[in-house]
Amino acid sequence: MRRSSFVLGVMAFGYAFLYVPIILLIIYSFNESRLVTVWGGWSTKWYVGLLHNQQMLSAAWLSLRIAAISATFSVALGTLAGMAMARFGRFRGRVLFGGMITAPLVMPEVITGLSLLLLFVSLEQLIGWPEGRGITTITIAHVTFTMAFVAVIVQSRLVSLDESIEEAAMDLGARPAKIFFVITLPIISPAIVSGWLLAFTLSLDDLVIASFVSGPASTTLPMVIFSSVRLGVTPEINALATIIVALVTTGIIVAGVMMARQERIRRIDEQMAASSNG
Template sequence: MKRFRFSNFMLVAGLLFIYLPMLILVIYSFNASKLVTVWGGWSLKWYFGLLDNSQLMGSVMRSMEIAVYTAVSSVILGTLAAFVLTRIPRFKGRTLFAGMVTAPLVMPEVITGLSLLLLFVAMAQMIGWPAERGILTIWIAHTSFCSSYVAVVVSARLRELDISIEEAAMDLGAKPWKVFMLITIPMIAPSLAAGGMMSFALSLDDLVLASFVSGPGSTTLPMEVFSAVRLGVKPEINAVASLILLSVSLFTFFAWFFSAKAEERRKRAIQQAMDETAGVALMNGPDSRRDPSQKHAAA
């Protein structure tokens, strides 16, 4: 009989604390009752009702659009910042630059959102841009916030790489930009994917920054949910949240599946190469390991 372990209990309790509310949310998304806390039987009417709720679906599509833009721009800016911090050890203002890159990680979002709001207002008064706050300003705010996370993730990966591989490629005549695109980028691809998914999730989940820098007609899903929750949770919100959970779960599963297949193919190719090398050595026999001059003397 296995002994009771406190660590196992805490692991199970932690997983239940995280995933049990999500499971309850999914179950209540099939509730036929208009009251979220009262079970009225199984029904799909709230999922079909989403097709008629143009305001809620519009906020979902708007949040998805901003999240995709944020993921792409954050990966680009964060990767460049990480490359500067790891590949250029000394330059004037390096400490200030590193502090500015990591500052959004520890700075409260309220301060960041208020600062960006004042910046956009001042720029609109001075140069006339942005004329109004909307999707563009939310995208800029989310990019400035998420780039720090990407920079930290990519920096950790770049510090683990063997720089001699890049130096060997440049010794063979490759240009620095070609080495970066064909050697460095493929080696840090997992960290880029992790940073992109993190940026997508942070942008999709953000409420504080979007509340400060948004304008009329640019309400995101968190803002829509927050305004609706103050009047009571609607069943449509449970349905939207369930669909988002399903999408994220499917994306995570397929990402794991294809990465596992790629890793399996890589291991199979390495094993095949090792087998071929061993076969060639066996065909040549023990004399293949001797010095050519010794073979000539033996003859």
């Protein structure tokens, strides 16, 4: 009993440490006072003011677009890399390939941003592409380091996958492409969704790498917020952060419901297959 109380206390402290600051941020987004640390009553005027802040809204829309595009490309490339690591055995160059895939996980973002900047400058001088720094360079940079997270998630899911299901489909005459789209892809879809959400969050949150590879007309939301914090946090930033928290929470809930539904369907299919075999 004493041990369970200690565990519950540690869990409560951990959750409070993580979520109390977010709750305070949401509360202070409705603060009447311009000073974010002084409560002046309830008001929604900062949300109205946010709607007229074109710089912040443009940066937020740019960050959302880059995050969605980079997360989609990261899922496509990361899934292929994860399958190569999990299913192709010990091929020649596997160690080098695995090291290149996982390098962005441990590489400091300053080094990654600087190396990508030098790469883009060299490519522009050699072939004229990419022309300057902007949305394209930021997206490529974000795909480069978020793809590693997707590859690790998909690889871990494929390693724990029962290959006898795919082998049974092959014995029944199914082709590899059909096996992948009908059997493998639905089973690993929770890992793919999780990888997409993680890549989206990492891209939306990135500041260091984007600062290296962005141009004057491609300022992302973290860059705008960071530059604003130097002059003092405004309640409009709290309002924008609250909206982002609401959007992210909604996305996580929707993804959780979809994954739970997919898991129930998978269990029903397994039970029906077991009963038919029995």
